[in-house]
Amino acid sequence: MLEQILALLPQVVFDGFILGFVYAMVALGYTMVYGVLELINFAHSEIFMIGAVVGVEVFRYLAPQVGNGFVLLFLALVLGGVVAGITAILVERFAYRPLRKRGTTNRLVPLITAIGVSFILQDLVRLVEGLWHNEFFLRMRTVQDLEGSVELFGGAIFAQTKSFILMGVSILMLLGLTYLVNRTKLGVAIRAVAQDLSTASLMGIDPDRIISRTFLIGGSLGGVAGVLFALQYTTITPYVGFLPGLKAFTAAVLGGIGNIPGAMLGGLVLGQLENFFGTYLPILTNGNFGTEYKDVVAFLILILILLLRPQGLLGQVVKEKV
Amino acid sequence: MSALATLLSLAFLGLAYLAPGPLANLVGLVALGTTAFLRLSPEARTLNLALLTLAFTLGLVRSGNTLGLIGLVGILVALTTLPRIPTWIRGLLGLAILLLSVPMAGFANTFIFELGIQIGIYAAMALGLNVVVGMAGLLDLGYAAFFAVGAYTWAIFGSEQARNFLAGNFPLPGEYMYLFMLIAIVTTALTGLLIGLPALRLRGDYLAIVTLGLGEVVRILANNLDHPINFTNGPQGITPIQRPPIDWFRELMGALGVRLDQTTDYQLFFYLLVLLMIGLVVLVNLNLANSRFGRAWVAIREDEIAARSMGIPLLPTKLLAFMTGAAFSGVMGVIFAAQRTFVSPESFTLLASITILGMVILGGMGSIPGAILGAAALTILNLDILKTFSEFVRTSLPQIPSQVDPAKYERLVFGLILVLMMIFRPEGLIPEKRHKAEMEEA
Structure with a gap:
């Protein structure tokens, strides 16, 4: 059994990174919104799903026109990011801002709203796809350029071109975001609003604008992640965002919610853990407990983290204010 | 006028x-x-x-x-x-x-009975969730999990399913359903304890996510515990499940001059049973609301830190609310399993939890008539109005693609209800006095 485990290990780690980068990018959206609003933006998993659906549609319609797979993917990433980002802004403008303007102190109100928005977006996408193609089980069109594969380390790892692209794009986006948050004026403003909204507004920052930008950035990252997810895992439905979204939130909590490097780390760690258990649980239990239990593992990690180290891996302890 | x-x-x-x-x-x-x-x-x-x-x-x-x-x-x-x-x-x-x-x-029209029974089951559950969300202010997004535990408690022992892991004469005779309603109170309250012990230590929004995750875990278990030992029969679900014998009920109704046939006898029986349960649940709810615990729950909902400094032990008080709500749901689960003679994991998805939450929100958090109204409105909407609308679209508007079937869009409707209520009327249609004050004060 040990031999079997060791033989699979390189592939498991490689696939874990693929999953981990997707989680990391989605987790950033949760963590940034939580940082500025202390809101668990449930609808973010649907922003991710919208990115994936846009990716499928771009491939469906532009693949015959655009010969080069890399150009096609670039177009899909840009469009997916833009559409998802705009959706995120709209959600903030029409669902969350009215609550903020009313000054609700009850924490349940925005959370319930977020769940509602998430359900609305799922069925709206289903409605659009239903009217458009009369189906909502979508398959990503395969493009030859992106499907090439190599075997690394003497066949220990089977790796596809699209997997390398996924990791490369993710790393670029994560670096870009780090630069944006730490080095630009917008980044300073976002951090200021996250630290203290009312003081920031006294310093000449318009919080509404910054919050809107935060949703745009988090939403576009989620959208790009969605396109890459569709490319990698190919089958997409309007309900595909729920589980990855919940896990990405777990990743954000794992890394320390509100903490940007934490979200990246949390995503990668969770991707590894989930893939690890998903592959090895059936082997270790002689098939008695199958891959299905990998979701259970993710939720148990969430609970354990919240109980044992609620500030996450990289977060700081925040005292509740009276 | x-x-x-x-x-x-x-x-x-x-x-x-x-x-x-x-x-x-x-x-x-x-x-x-x-x-x-x-x-x-x-x-x-x-x-x-x-x-x-x-x-x-x-x-x-x-x-x-x-x-x-x-x-x-x-x-x-x-x-x-x-x-x-x-x-x-x-x-x-x-x-x-x-x-x-x-x-x-x-x-x-026997469909009215079916509607009445479903409304009743959901109303009792909404009243249970009302204790958790409305009174104690704990957002539970995995409430259907308790419904599942209750339903499976009877489904497993009221069918041949239990033979897979126990020696004995299964299915148990239908009369045992009444006993299992009591047993389900225990099993679901224990499940509530098990889920609540870790989850209730967390702050409000984390609690919501964790209960959502645990709700999914229960569904995943129901889906996959058909191997190595077959407890739940997996995605196929369990059927047939025993119903209690109702000869005495037929005789009673006969004495009252009501003639029953093969289809309406069980429907009338379950309708009246569900009514009785709602009556009990409302009584318990009213008593709880005016008890020491009810006041402690409201205190925790309004301000946790203040409540603690007044000497309310947070975790046990929250646990009690959680377990009470769970027990209501468990009893209704048993009735649900017996009435339909079939359970499968399909009935206990996140959508079910959100539906029940939607009922509480629509009626007004903490409000007893509100929870019942919410249950009636959403059940009728879901089982009747959307289906009728679907029928209309299918027959009168054939140019609409077949995949666009209004009956399948209950998420859209529930989502809209949640968002619109939160933006325009967070206190619900029939607000509870104290809750209304709280929502307006902000």
């Missing part, structure tokens, strides 16, 4: 007799609206409500059009909320609707 409303009611009564159907019922709903919202004297109101009850019942019996059921629910709401109606009238009309109108309509 009074004359107009009464005239409308009388007109509806005539229509219900001469031309019963959707159109007549629409007139009735308008009449009900004028009775409820115009300034009328209490006497005129009482008279109108009585007339409308009679007319809706007549319409239902003669046509079986389900809009009439909405009218009856509306009258029930009016009876509980409108001021200055004599108590005995409220009680009498309410009982007449529940015990006479609905069963009579059910004999005319």
Whole structure:
């Protein structure tokens, strides 16, 4: 059994990174919104799903026109990011801002709203796809350029071109975001609003604008992640965002919610853990407990983290204010 | 004013007799609206409500059009909320609707029974969730998990399923269902304890996510515990599940002069059983609300830190709310399993949890009549209105693609209800006094 485990290990780690980068990018959206609003933006998993659906549609319609797979993917990433980002802004403008303007102190109100928005977006996408193609089980069109594969380390790892692209794009986006948050004026403003909204507004920052930008950035990252997810895992439905979204939130909590490097780390760690258990649980239990239990593992990690180290891996302890 | 409303009611009564159907019922709903919202004297109101009850019942019996059921629910709401109606009238009309109108309509159209039973099951669960979310302010997004535990508690032992892991004479005879309603209280309360012990230490929004995750875990378990030992029979679900024998009930009804046939006997039985359960649940709810625990829950909801400094032990008090809510759901799960004689993991998804939450939110968090109204509204919407609309789209608008079936869009409807309620009326349709104050104070 040990031999079997060791033989699979390189592939498991490689696939874990693929999953981990997707989680990391989605987790950033949760963590940034939580940082500025202390809101668990449930609808973010649907922003991710919208990115994936846009990716499928771009491939469906532009693949015959655009010969080069890399150009096609670039177009899909840009469009997916833009559409998802705009959706995120709209959600903030029409669902969350009215609550903020009313000054609700009850924490349940925005959370319930977020769940509602998430359900609305799922069925709206289903409605659009239903009217458009009369189906909502979508398959990503395969493009030859992106499907090439190599075997690394003497066949220990089977790796596809699209997997390398996924990791490369993710790393670029994560670096870009780090630069944006730490080095630009917008980044300073976002951090200021996250630290203290009312003081920031006294310093000449318009919080509404910054919050809107935060949703745009988090939403576009989620959208790009969605396109890459569709490319990698190919089958997409309007309900595909729920589980990855919940896990990405777990990743954000794992890394320390509100903490940007934490979200990246949390995503990668969770991707590894989930893939690890998903592959090895059936082997270790002689098939008695199958891959299905990998979701259970993710939720148990969430609970354990919240109980044992609620500030996450990289977060700081925040005292509740009276 | 009074004359107009009464005239409308009388007109509806005539229509219900001469031309019963959707159109007549629409007139009735308008009449009900004028009775409820115009300034009328209490006497005129009482008279109108009585007339409308009679007319809706007549319409239902003669046509079986389900809009009439909405009218009856509306009258029930009016009876509980409108001021200055004599108590005995409220009680009498309410009982007449529940015990006479609905069963009579059910004999005319058995779908009314089905609706009534589903509304009842969901209303009892909404009342249970109301304790958790409304009174104690703990957002539980995995409430259907307890429903599942209750349903499977009876499903496994009330079918041949238990033979897979126990030696014994299974299925247990149907009478054991009553015993299992008690056992389900224990199993679901224990599940509540198990989930609550880690989850309730967390702050509000984390609690929501964790209960959502654990709700999914219960569903995943139900889906996959068909191997290595077959407990739940996996995605196929368990069937047939025993129902209690009801010979005594048939005899009782026969003595009362009610003739039952093969299809309506169990429906009437389960309808009355569910009514009885709602009665019990409401009583428990009222008593809890005015007890030491009820006040402690409200205190925790309003301000956790203040409540703690007043000497309320947070975790045990929250656990108690969680377990009480779970137990309500568990009992209804047993009835659900027996009534349908079939359970599968499909019935216990996140959508089910959110549906029940939507009922509580729509009616008003913490409000008992609100939870019942919410359950009635969403169940009728889900099982009746959306399906009728679907039928209409299929037959009258064939150019709409077949995948666009309104009955499949309950998420859209529930999502809209949640968002619109939170933005425009967070205290719900029938607000509880204290909650309303809290929402407005902010």
